[in-house]
Amino acid sequence: MKRHLISAADLSxxxxxLILDTADELAKISERSIKKLPTLRGRTVVNLxxxxxxxxxxxxxxxxxxLSADVINFSAKGSSVSKGESLKDTALTLQAMGADAVVxxxxxxxxxxxxxxxxxxxxxxxxxGTHEHPTQALLDAFTMRRRLGSLDGRKVTVVGDxxxxxxxxxxxxxxxxxxAEVTLVAPPTLLPVNVDSWPCEISYDLDAVLPKSDVVMMLxxxxxxxxxxxxxxxxxYSRRYGLxxxxxxxxxxxxxxxxxxxxxRGMEIAAExxxxxxxxxxxxxxxxxxxxxxxxYLLLGGANLGGEDQ
Amino acid sequence: MSIVIKxxxxxxxxxxxxxxxxxxxxxxxxxxxxxxxxxxxxxxxxPGLVDLHTHLREPGRExxxxxxxxxxxxxxGGFTAVHAMANTSPVADTAGVVEQVWRLGLAAGHxxxxxxxxxxxxxGGERLAELGAMADSAARVRVFxxxxxxxxxxxxxxxxxxxxxxxxxxxAQHAQEPRLTAGAQMNEGSVSGRLGLTGWPAVAExxxxxxxxxxxxxxxxxxHVCHVSTAGSVEIIRWAKSKGWNVTAEVTxxxxxxxxxxxEDSPLGAYNPIYKVNPPLRTRxxxxxxxxxxxxxxxxxxxxxxxxxxxxxxxxxxxxxxxxMIGLETALSVVQEAMVETGLLDWAGVAERMSYAPARIGRLxxxxxxxxAGSPANITLYDPSVRAQVxxxxxxxxxxxxxxxxxxxxxxxxxxxxxxxxxxxxxKLA
Numbered sequence: 001m002k003r004h005l006i007s008a009a010d011l012s013x014x015x016x017x018l019i020l021d022t023a024d025e026l027a028k029i030s031e032r033s034i035k036k037l038p039t040l041r042g043r044t045v046v047n048l049x050x051x052x053x054x055x056x057x058x059x060x061x062x063x064x065x066x067l068s069a070d071v072i073n074f075s076a077k078g079s080s081v082s083k084g085e086s087l088k089d090t091a092l093t094l095q096a097m098g099a100d101a102v103v104x105x106x107x108x109x110x111x112x113x114x115x116x117x118x119x120x121x122x123x124x125x126x127x128x129g130t131h132e133h134p135t136q137a138l139l140d141a142f143t144m145r146r147r148l149g150s151l152d153g154r155k156v157t158v159v160g161d162x163x164x165x166x167x168x169x170x171x172x173x174x175x176x177x178x179x180a181e182v183t184l185v186a187p188p189t190l191l192p193v194n195v196d197s198w199p200c201e202i203s204y205d206l207d208a209v210l211p212k213s214d215v216v217m218m219l220x221x222x223x224x225x226x227x228x229x230x231x232x233x234x235x236x237y238s239r240r241y242g243l244x245x246x247x248x249x250x251x252x253x254x255x256x257x258x259x260x261x262x263x264x265r266g267m268e269i270a271a272e273x274x275x276x277x278x279x280x281x282x283x284x285x286x287x288x289x290x291x292x293x294x295x296x297y298l299l300l301g302g303a304n305l306g307g308e309d310q
Numbered sequence: 311m312s313i314v315i316k317x318x319x320x321x322x323x324x325x326x327x328x329x330x331x332x333x334x335x336x337x338x339x340x341x342x343x344x345x346x347x348x349x350x351x352x353x354x355x356x357p358g359l360v361d362l363h364t365h366l367r368e369p370g371r372e373x374x375x376x377x378x379x380x381x382x383x384x385x386x387g388g389f390t391a392v393h394a395m396a397n398t399s400p401v402a403d404t405a406g407v408v409e410q411v412w413r414l415g416l417a418a419g420h421x422x423x424x425x426x427x428x429x430x431x432x433x434g435g436e437r438l439a440e441l442g443a444m445a446d447s448a449a450r451v452r453v454f455x456x457x458x459x460x461x462x463x464x465x466x467x468x469x470x471x472x473x474x475x476x477x478x479x480x481x482a483q484h485a486q487e488p489r490l491t492a493g494a495q496m497n498e499g500s501v502s503g504r505l506g507l508t509g510w511p512a513v514a515e516x517x518x519x520x521x522x523x524x525x526x527x528x529x530x531x532x533x534h535v536c537h538v539s540t541a542g543s544v545e546i547i548r549w550a551k552s553k554g555w556n557v558t559a560e561v562t563x564x565x566x567x568x569x570x571x572x573x574e575d576s577p578l579g580a581y582n583p584i585y586k587v588n589p590p591l592r593t594r595x596x597x598x599x600x601x602x603x604x605x606x607x608x609x610x611x612x613x614x615x616x617x618x619x620x621x622x623x624x625x626x627x628x629x630x631x632x633x634x635m636i637g638l639e640t641a642l643s644v645v646q647e648a649m650v651e652t653g654l655l656d657w658a659g660v661a662e663r664m665s666y667a668p669a670r671i672g673r674l675x676x677x678x679x680x681x682x683a684g685s686p687a688n689i690t691l692y693d694p695s696v697r698a699q700v701x702x703x704x705x706x707x708x709x710x711x712x713x714x715x716x717x718x719x720x721x722x723x724x725x726x727x728x729x730x731x732x733x734x735x736x737x738k739l740a
Contacts, residue, residue: 086622086625086626087626087627087630088625088626106627107629108627108628108629108630109495109505109506109507109581109628109629110505110507110580110581110627110628110629111581111627113579113580113581114579114581114582114626114627114628117579128506129506129507129629130506130507130508131505131506131507132506166506169504169506192502192503192509193498193499193502193503193509193511194499194500194503195503197500197503198503198504
């Protein structure tokens with residue numbers, strides 16, 4: 001594996017499978033009453049969050065703590081960053097503190113690439129702008145694998161604001177690495193130009209794609225996109241691209257419904273669909289911790305699993 | 311005092327001697343002698359280069375560049391005249407500011423500094439600046455540009471094109487439809503889609519160029535198009551020229567060499583803002599079209615768009631970084647690499663596009679003259695036979711934001727003469 005996890009494209013098929021298999025092992029530990037492993041004792045993981053994302057931050061925090069790492073949470077709000085300190089100076093500060101890994105969430109695409117040039121530790125991308133969110137894709141793949149077995153040949157449909165979605169980019173890359181067949185469904189305004197060069201299919205017609213899908217992953221759509229004329233109204237978006245009860249009826253019985261959260265219930269997904277048995281939305285959150293444990297564990301080269309602790 | 315340049319290949323031709331007497335060329339021939347001799351064996355002699363598009367940053371951003379440092383860089387790059395863009399602070403939109411810049415250039419003495427005047431007050435795009443006052447000032451402004459900003463209002467653009475006819479001016483348009491480029495970060499294409507950077511579509515440039523060509527034709531004015539960057543723009547300009555309209559265009563060295571995939575994949579790291587520039591780097595197909603257009607004359611001029619920025623404005627995340635690249639000291643080398651070594655242009659063609667044509671468009675009567683008896687002795691001596699690694703720390707510019715770091719480029723400016731006086735000798739400031 002590479003030293004950093006910045007893009008899902010950094011992962012070979014073997015790397016990705018190793019992370020998912022490791023996460024499987026770690027999931028067993030999460031089921032025990034004492035969930036903590038000593039493998040990263042004495043190592044420091046910094047959560048560097050320039051955007052508010054409580055869910056992702058606490059997920060990484062729980063992952064690092066269960067591996068006994070020291071965790072420093074660095075929230076850009078109210079820190080020197082809001083007083084104009086540059087990303088580079090922040091990076092050098094963390095470097096001086098001896099961070100072994102920096103988990104970064106940033107509003108600018110590519111910020112983790114820049115950070116990786118300025119720190120010696122591993123950089124884990126926890127979401128950068130509209131670029132990527134590779135651990136989200138890993139936890140999604142982990143969730144699918146648990147429910148469906150192998151991802152080879154599985155048909156995954158990703159629906160929504162692909163243009164602005166880091167989740168979609170990472171999922172397309174990782175799922176195609178793992179052998180799944182991805183179809184993106186969105187209004188044409190919310191697809192990047194030249195999206196046909198991506199390793200996936202494109203459709204504007206959700207109803208046509210649903211019967212063939214093993215997984216439907218709904219992306220969050222921000223209401224403010226209406227103001228930039230990406231789509232006319234919430235109602236029209238919901239009617240054409242929302243996953244409601246009637247649409248779910250077109251899915252085969254074992255098909256999964258996923259959402260990375262946070263959801264707009266009633267917009268891209270109906271409440272009763274989100275809460276239905278085929279929905280994995282709560283599982284995804286739980287799987288996030290184990291998947292991120294696997295990533296930190298492998299990047300920081302922890303002791304063998306099942307070693308000193310067992 | 312006389313200087314004889316021995317054995318230079320004038321515009322790549324047969325070796326000849328150039329005798330400089332005072333400020334002018336006295337004679338060109340063989341076996342000439344003078345008080346001093348400059349050995350130019352194997353060197354190409356070009357008419358002193360003229361840049362239509364330079365950011366000297368003074369007044370206002372003296373941390374990035376000053377007239378003194380920028381014109382040193384210009385002389386070292388073989389330039390004898392540069393047009394200083396108006397987007398300073400305060401903006402060069404009054405006779406006072408353009409005269410200040412002009413006098414700073416005079417005092418520095420490394421090359422002539424010809425200020426460009428802003429088209430609109432404060433580059434605000436709302437009211438015409440006092441174009442006539444700038445034209446009548448000591449700086450004798452003939453080129454007007456809101457560069458960095460587009461004169462996007464069609465009526466204002468029409469009026470500007472018409473108004474400058476009274477003093478033979480030209481509007482140099484930075485063609486960028488602002489609504490289509492809100493928040494834009496890089497060329498919109500496959501790379502921007504993968505990188506999740508807001509796309510800067512080619513049409514945002516092309517639509518404005520098409521409109522401006524039609525406006526210029528309608529009112530019978532001169533239009534100059536700054537830093538053309540797309541194949542579509544080339545087609546529109548070719549069409550406008552075929553109509554006989556008075557449209558000229560420039561391309562930067564970096565748009566002749568670099569492509570947008572460097573943002574994703576470069577030895578300097580992905581998302582390195584050293585490649586962030588306005589207009590953005592485009593695709594290989596665009597680069598090919600620009601080279602062809604420069605070769606066939608559709609694009610008249612190579613202009614550097616030398617845009618210095620301090621280190622802290624580039625050592626940031628991509629979206630926060632400033633747009634622009636320095637280019638005065640590498641321009642001729644890049645043109646050699648992209649145009650001469652590819653066989654698209656000979657040295658006479660380089661002289662046309664980097665000296666004669668820009669001087670003509672900028673109405674600089676003392677520049678862009680052929681190297682013959684009676685011309686002002688503005689001369690660049692260039693050694694095309696060498697090749698060296700780009701070393702940003704060696705540049706005279708105050709800024710280091712060159713996109714060529716880590717590359718090797720051909721050629722070296724050996725000497726520059728400004729009206730008979732050497733500003734550069736043996737590759738160093740004289």
